[in-house]
Amino acid sequence: MFLLSFVPPGIRIFVRGQMANSIQTSSDTLRVLPHTQYHTEGSLSPLNVAPDPLEQFRIWFTEASAKVSEPETMTVSTATASGIPSARTVLFKQVDSTGFVFFTNYTSRKSKELLENPNAALVFYWKELHKQVRILGKVEKLSEEENEEYFHSRPVGSQLGAWASKQSTVIEEGEIEHRLEKYRQRFHVNEGDPLSAQIPAPDFWGGWRVVPK
Numbered sequence: 373m374f375l376l377s378f379v380p381p382g383i384r385i386f387v388r389g390q391m392a393n394s395i396q397t398s399s400d401t402l403r404v405l406p407h408t409q410y411h412t413e414g415s416l417s418p419l420n421v422a423p424d425p426l427e428q429f430r431i432w433f434t435e436a437s438a439k440v441s442e443p444e445t446m447t448v449s450t451a452t453a454s455g456i457p458s459a460r461t462v463l464f465k466q467v468d469s470t471g472f473v474f475f476t477n478y479t480s481r482k483s484k485e486l487l488e489n490p491n492a493a494l495v496f497y498w499k500e501l502h503k504q505v506r507i508l509g510k511v512e513k514l515s516e517e518e519n520e521e522y523f524h525s526r527p528v529g530s531q532l533g534a535w536a537s538k539q540s541t542v543i544e545e546g547e548i549e550h551r552l553e554k555y556r557q558r559f560h561v562n563e564g565d566p567l568s569a570q571i572p573a574p575d576f577w578g579g580w581r582v583v584p585k
């Protein structure tokens with residue numbers, strides 16, 4: 373968007389210098405021109421996918437891990453009790469037969485919506501594989517033990533970040549730095565030896581498990 377402010381209306385530009393993704397702008401419209409060719413290698417048929425969708429996900433995610441930058445990036449969609457949707461990017465952390473897990477702030481907009489309406493949708497898109505995966509299900513919160521275990525596996529900076537971050541709220545200039553410093557002091561984080569800090573998991577932070585239906 374920043375770059376486009378220098379582009380005269382009506383001009384075509386080539387993002388990343390390729391023929392794909394050519395765009396056209398006018399004073400009120402930005403249009404993506406139909407250059408992009410979506411071609412797939414091979415085909416998708418019931419004969420070449422695993423009967424168990426979870427097993428297929430494992431196969432594709434493993435393939436994506438070798439070819440895609442941050443394959444764990446996924447969209448999570450939630451909705452209010454009256455069905456007004458919202459979506460955002462989060463990082464997928466784990467899957468097993470019980471469901472797909474991501475971590476977040478339990479006071480965030482997404483968490484508030486999941487508390488009033490447990491239906492969620494996840495989407496992964498792996499461009500390099502020409503594939504997307506959609507998961508629909510209901511959510512459940514992870515247990516305190518599971519949250520603690522994951523929280524303490526994170527770097528100290530991320531642990532402090534979880535304490536300092538007030539998700540889905542307007543943040544004043546410098547507020548995050550101020551809050552980070554507050555928690556650094558509260559938990560006696562020593563810059564020279566950050567791993568010695570004992571930081572408890574906040575009760576307003578943890579995981580959601582999307583249980584596919």
Ligand SMILES: Cc1cc2nc3c(=O)[nH]c(=O)nc-3n(C[C@H](O)[C@H](O)[C@H](O)COP(=O)(O)O)c2cc1C
Pocket residue numbers: 445458459460461462463464474475476477480481482483539540
């Ligand atoms: C690449 C990427 C990964 C992200 N991963 C997470 C995540 O794992 N958990 C999270 O709470 N927010 C994550 N965020 C931030 C969310 O997209 C979002 O801004 C935040 O959670 C507040 O969302 P909400 O107000 O809709 O609840 C990520 C953002 C990006 C761009």
